[in-house]
Amino acid sequence: MNKPEEGLAPARAKIPIERYSSDAHFRKEIEKLFRRTWLNICRADRIPEPGDYIVQDLYALDVSVIIVRGTDKRIRAFYNMCPHRGNRVAMDQCGNRRGFKCLFHGWTYDLNGACVAMPGEKFFPGVERSDARLVEIHSDVWGGFVHINLEENPEKTLVEYMVPQNGLDGYLEQTWYPNFHYQAEVNCNWKLMIDAQIEFYHFDALHEASLAGAASVRDHIPEVFPDGDGIIGHTEGYFSPETAKHPPTDVQMIAQEQGNAVYFNPLDEGKAKQPINAPNAIAMSGRDDWIADSYSLLPHIVLLIQNNNFVIQRAWPVSVNKTIWDLQGFSFEPQPPSNFGEFFNLRMVQYGQRDVLSEDLSTLEVTQRNLGAGPIRNFHFSEQEGVLRQLQERIESYLAKP
C-alpha cells in the first residue's frame, strides 16, 4: 500500500495554479474539506484538570471552539456561541472554570454544556433548558492531540481517519514538553504555506546561508499513502557530511554539551550519528544518518520531527490569500528543564527554528502576488515533491464528494 513516489506520470505532476488563487475553489475547500475532516487543535495534556479549557478560532470557518475537560475527566468540544443571541461564552483564550457564563445576559452553562441558569426564565415561554445547551462538536484524541470534526455525523472515526498510523500515533502520544509557540499572519493561500514545508528539495537554495548541503537532496524520495486518509505522506532527511556547508557554530557546540538537542559536526564522524532519545522513535528507515522527517496530515498540518523534538505547524485558512501560521515546538527531554544549561539548549532549538522558518515563509507572499500574472497556469511537482502532489490528490478527492 505504501510506496515511494517514483515515476510520476507527467500529467500528475502539473497542478493548476487556480487552486491557489480562486475564491470559489477556496470556499469549496472550506465547506467540503475543512468542515468535514478532523482538525488538530491542541494537546490533551494541555487541559489536565476538570474545568481546564482553551479556545480556538477556526478563522475562515467562522467558528470559535471551546475545548474543555469535564468533571468526569472527559474532553468535550463546544461551539463558543451562546444559544440565546450568539455571543461568545468564553472570552479568554484559556483558563480554568467551573462553567461558562455568557456576559451578555447571563445565561450560564456547566462543563457538559447544560444550561444551568437563565435569568428571567419565565419570560421565555416555550424555551426549554434542553434547547438552551451549548452545542457540542465531535472530538477525540489521537497521538495526544485533541481533534474536532464539525460534521454532524462524521464519515469516519478519528482512528479510521488517521490511516496509516505509521507509528506516528505512539510517537506523538508520549509526554512532550511545550517549548515555544509563534504565530504570524501571512498573505498567501494555506496550501502554499504547507507546500513550502513538506519537501526537502528547497534545502540547498532557500536555506543556502543556513542549512545548505546538510541533507543530501539525492535521497529525498518521499513516501506517500495513496490509500490512506488523514496521513498524506512524509519525507525523511539524511545528513550528508560530504556536502554540508556549515559546520556547527561555537554557540551550538556549547549548547549541545548542556542538553539533548544536538548539532552535527561534519568534521567529527562520531557526532554525525544522532541518537534518537525519544522511545518509539519513528525514523522509519532506521538509517543512522537520519536527521529529520516531515509529515503532511490532512488538511492543514505539517509535523517536522527531529531528534528529541518536533514542531507542529498549522496553516489556518483565513481567506483565499490569507493564512494564520501557527507554530508550536515540543521537546521530549528534559521536562521541564531543570537548570540554565538545559534551558539554554532548548532556547537554541527554538531560536534556530524561528529564524530558519522565517526563510521558509519568505517566498509565500511574493508567490501569491504572482498567481494572477497569467502566462504560467500550472505548477510543476517533481518526484521529490511527491507529498505535495499527494496532498493535492487527497484534497481534490474530498472536493469531488457529493
Place this chain on the structure above:
Amino acid sequence: MAEIPEKLRPLDIFLGEWALSSESARLAKRQQSTYEELRGLHDAVLPYLRDIMACLNAYPLYEIPAELKPYGYLALMLADIDLAVNRWRSPTIPHGFSLNRVAPLHEKPNNVFGVKPWP
C-alpha cells in the same frame, strides 16, 4: 545575596546594554544593531559562555539568584544572535519573512500553549 564569581566580572560592561530579560527585547535589540556590533558582542562573550553555564547550573532553574540572572540573559542574547552572526552575517534575515511579524505567544504568562517562561 549570591556572590558574583570573579571570572564573570569582565562581562559586567555588557550587562547594561545587552542583558535583556525577554526574547522580544533581545530580538528587537538584535534587529536594531549592526552586524559589526553583534559580532563584537558575540566574540567578547563567547569565551565566557561555558563559565556562565557552570555558575548558573549550580542552582535549580527557577532559583537562580537575581544578581546572577543578567549573565543568563547575556548568554541568551548570544543564542538569539548566533545564526544572525554566524550564518546570515546580518541582524535580519536577508529576504526573510520579517520576525517583527512573528508573535512569540509563549511570552505571555498564561499562554494558550502552556509554556512556562523563565524567569
